[in-house]
Amino acid sequence: MFEFDQFSGLTALGEHRYGVTLSDRWNVGPVPNGGYLIALAGKAMAEACTHKDPLTITGHYLRPAVAGPAELVVTPVKQGGTFDNAQVSIVQAGSERCRFIGAYGTLAQISGPSWREAGPPQMPPPEACRELPKTVTIASRYESRFDPASTAWLSGEQGPSEFRVWIRHVDGRPNDALSLLLYADALPPPVFNRVGPSGWVPTVELTVHLRAVPAPGFVQCRFHTRFVTSGLLETDGELWDSRGELVALSRQLARLRG
């Protein structure tokens, strides 16, 4: 069993209520990471939906979670038609840590035109990229290979707040939609290239759009922050699979303290 599946097991506690033990393996400092939590949420909401592909999920991170027991309380919002909608709260010790809302569809049943006005990021292949130092626990969950031209902060230099990076599960777990939810918030914030590894850049809200189930292999990502306003910033992500298909878009609102 792969480690994400081992540490995301849901125990039914009642109708639309699940128990889970949050692992510390996805921790950044003492706090389970937002990507791990949104992937758990994506898994729990699917239980309340006929359609199983999480086309868009938004999470609001209310209070830090901690490793240990948690309850996922799912609310079915709408069923029927092209999209189902559901909501889930992750609760620990009576306190809601985060809340998610999602729209689910069945990608194979959705049809319409396809085109793109941009392609995958230009970057060297994984073997010519730079592995992230394992300074936080979560870094050991993934193989992540950074384009050396986007790692100014690792050399004590300054550069644009953009990371270009290859990522995959370290244990060989095949990619699925949940992998993309994990990858969407698995890495340091790209503003580190501007301000250095300045610690905590907490996510206020994270939205991930799924476009396709990713093929096996590395997922190629670009994470980019263009606008920082009194510490409020967006990080926009594009995730591409090994076939060169766009598989997800992400955007988070986060906060960089002064």
Added chain:
Amino acid sequence: MFEFDQFSGLTALGEHRYGVTLSDRWNVGPVPNGGYLIALAGKAMAEACTHKDPLTITGHYLRPAVAGPAELVVTPVKQGGTFDNAQVSIVQAGSERCRFIGAYGTLAQISGPSWREAGPPQMPPPEACRELPKTVTIASRYESRFDPASTAWLSGEQGPSEFRVWIRHVDGRPNDALSLLLYADALPPPVFNRVGPSGWVPTVELTVHLRAVPAPGFVQCRFHTRFVTSGLLETDGELWDSRGELVALSRQLARLRG
């Protein structure tokens, strides 16, 4: 009284419950527009929050709303600290039409660094731009001046799915945070430049991040769709005020039928 304020009056019906009469003035065909609904939601959630600036709001559009009476059912999610969180459903005839979740803060109390890696869109001034034909009711709510180089569809031509446009309330209403929620989904979808004015491109989910309260005058916008996957598409918006400040970012997931 300005028209948005006239048609967004909330009548308290009980704790965290408000009545509103949805106007048909923001209609696209028979359906009140998503920008009007997210602005109403933004107003109602603020009632449950100590902080009043809607830093991020996400809406899920479940079923079309109709002009007429509606109830807004607000759920306070979290109060205290830098951010408050709330949720609201817009319900008509016992059926939930859309659901929103938001994080509120007080912009004047949030501090941190500021920088940007991109500026406002390059485009001619409003007087050299092209007014949108008033083919749908909502178009009469705004003065909108399109960069003629981004209006291929109006000439029966094809071009990139990007609009550059100046927008303001037609009745002189001063801009505020609610204006940005309105403007974020007030215009035709930019994919019209690729596929022609093909009718209905319904919003599945819309997220708006507020960065600053906009100055008076036109708000300068860029709306751009880069990726269309079997009809699933994002429209990303940047909104800039007359001082040249980034005031909001938006992203929606919408569906273009084949």
